[in-house]
Amino acid sequence: MRPLIELIEREIIAEGVLSFARFMELALYCPDYGYYQTKKDNPGRRGDFFTSVSVGELFGQLLAFQFAEWLEAEFKVQSSKFKAQIVEAGAHDGALARDILNWLQTSRPKFFEQIQYVIVEPSPRRQEWQKEALEKFAPHVRWFADFENLKLKTQNSKLAGIIFSNELLDAMPVHRFGWDAAAKKWFEWGVALAGGKFVWARSADGSSACSQQPSSQVAHKLSALHHLSPELLDVLPDNYTIEFSPAAENWWREAASVLEGGRLMTADYGLGADEIFSPGRPRGTLRAYFRHHVANDILANAGEQDITAHVNFPAIQAAGEAAGLTTEGFLMQAQFLTRILNKAAKDKSFGEWSTFRTRQFQTLTHPEHLGRAFRVLVQSRPAPKSVGD
Numbered sequence: 110m111r112p113l114i115e116l117i118e119r120e121i122i123a124e125g126v127l128s129f130a131r132f133m134e135l136a137l138y139c140p141d142y143g144y145y146q147t148k149k150d151n152p153g154r155r156g157d158f159f160t161s162v163s164v165g166e167l168f169g170q171l172l173a174f175q176f177a178e179w180l181e182a183e184f185k186v187q188s189s190k191f192k193a194q195i196v197e198a199g200a201h202d203g204a205l206a207r208d209i210l211n212w213l214q215t216s217r218p219k220f221f222e223q224i225q226y227v228i229v230e231p232s233p234r235r236q237e238w239q240k241e242a243l244e245k246f247a248p249h250v251r252w253f254a255d256f257e258n259l260k261l262k263t264q265n266s267k268l269a270g271i272i273f274s275n276e277l278l279d280a281m282p283v284h285r286f287g288w289d290a291a292a293k294k295w296f297e298w299g300v301a302l303a304g305g306k307f308v309w310a311r312s313a314d315g316s317s318a319c320s321q322q323p324s325s326q327v328a329h330k331l332s333a334l335h336h337l338s339p340e341l342l343d344v345l346p347d348n349y350t351i352e353f354s355p356a357a358e359n360w361w362r363e364a365a366s367v368l369e370g371g372r373l374m375t376a377d378y379g380l381g382a383d384e385i386f387s388p389g390r391p392r393g394t395l396r397a398y399f400r401h402h403v404a405n406d407i408l409a410n411a412g413e414q415d416i417t418a419h420v421n422f423p424a425i426q427a428a429g430e431a432a433g434l435t436t437e438g439f440l441m442q443a444q445f446l447t448r449i450l451n452k453a454a455k456d457k458s459f460g461e462w463s464t465f466r467t468r469q470f471q472t473l474t475h476p477e478h479l480g481r482a483f484r485v486l487v488q489s490r491p492a493p494k495s496v497g498d
Contacts, residue, residue: 116139117136118302128299128312129283132300136416144416162275164469165469168469172205173216193269193371195224195271195273196227196273203228206226240252269493272367272374276376277375277377279377279378279419282356284330285297286330287349288350295331298310327353350393357420365433376445379422434490435488435489437489443475
C-alpha cells in the first residue's frame with residue numbers, strides 16, 4: 110500500500126529512527142490505509158487470522174450467559190429500573206456483539222430489555238461495519254469513539270456493568286527492547302530505511318526511538334529492565350527481545366477508572382508472570398500474519414498484514430489493581446469457558462447441547478487450538494448499593 114509506505118517513510122526521514130510502536134500504529138490504524146481500517150474480513154477462514162468468534166456462535170453465547178449471571182447477581186437487573194451496561198471495546202465487524210445480543214434476546218428476553226449494549230469504537234469506518242451487522246438491534250446499541258466521549262454524551266463520569274474486550278490488547282502498539290550482552294544494557298528497537306526498505310535499527314541513545322512518542326513510560330520501563338537481577342541478565346543472549354505496550358496499559362487503566370461497579374474483562378493471548386522471560390522466545394512474541402501464515406518480514410507489506418504481540422498480563426493486572434479493581438481470576442480460556450458451561454448446562458435457557466456446539470467447544474478449549482494460548486483476565490469493583498437497590 111504505497112500511500113501508507115510513503116507516510117511512514119516521511120516520518121522516518123524526519124526522525125532518523127522511528128519507534129516501532131509508531132510504525133505499528135500507522136500500519137494497523139492509519140485512518141485511510143491501516144490494516145484494521147481497510148480490511149473488514151481479516152478474521153476467519155478467508156482472512157489472515159482465526160479468532161474465537163470465527164469458530165461460531167458458541168463463544169458469544171457463553172459470554173452472554175456469563176454476563177447475564179454477573180449482572181443479575183450484582184445489580185438485580187430484573188427487579189430494578191436501572192439499566193446495566195455491557196460495553197464492548199474493539200468490536201471489529203460486530204460479529205461477537207451480534208452473537209451476544211441474539212442469545213440474550215432469544216434466551217433472556219426480559220433481561221435483554223433491561224440492558225444497554227455499548228460499543229467503544231474510535232474508527233468511523235468500523236462503526237459503519239458494526240451498525241450494518243447489528244441493524245436489527247439498533248434501539249439497544251449505542252456507539253462512542255472512546256470512554257471520554259461516552260462520559261460526555263451520557264453525562265456520566267462512571268458506568269456500571271461490564272466492560273470487555275476480545276483480542277484487542279494484543280493489537281495495540283508495542284515498544285521493543287533488546288539486550289546488549291556486551292555493553293550490559295537495554296536498548297530500544299526502532300525502524301529505519303535502508304535500500305528502499307524498512308529495517309530494524311537501534312535507537313541512538315537507548316531511550317525512546319521516536320521523539321513523537323510519549324517517552325516517560327518507555328524510560329520507566331527501560332529503567333526497570335536495567336534493575337533486573339544480575340543472575341537473569343547474565344544468561345540473556347545478545348539481542349534478547351521483549352515487548353512493552355503503554356497503549357494497552359493506558360487503555361486498561363482508563364477503562365478501570367470509568368467503571369463505577371461491575372467487571373472489566375479481556376480474552377486474549379498473552380503471558381503470565383513466569384513467562385515474560387523465556388529461553389524459547391529470544392526475539393520476543395511479535396508476529397505478523399497473512400492468510401493464516403506467519404509472515405517472514407514484520408516490517409514488509411505495511412497495511413496488508415496483521416501485526417500482534419502477546420499481552421503482558423501481569424502489567425495489565427497491576428494497572429487495574431492500582432486503579433482500585435480486585436482481580437477475580439486469571440485463567441486459560443479453556444478453564445474460563447468450562448466453568449461457564451458447567452453452569453449453563455444446568456440452565457434451560459441455554460438450550461439443547463448439539464454435536465455442532467460440541468465441535469465449537471472443543472476448538473475453543475483444546476490446548477492445540479485456542480484453549481491454552483488464550484487467557485482471560487477478570488477484575489471487578491463492587492456495585493454501589495444505590496445502583497443495585
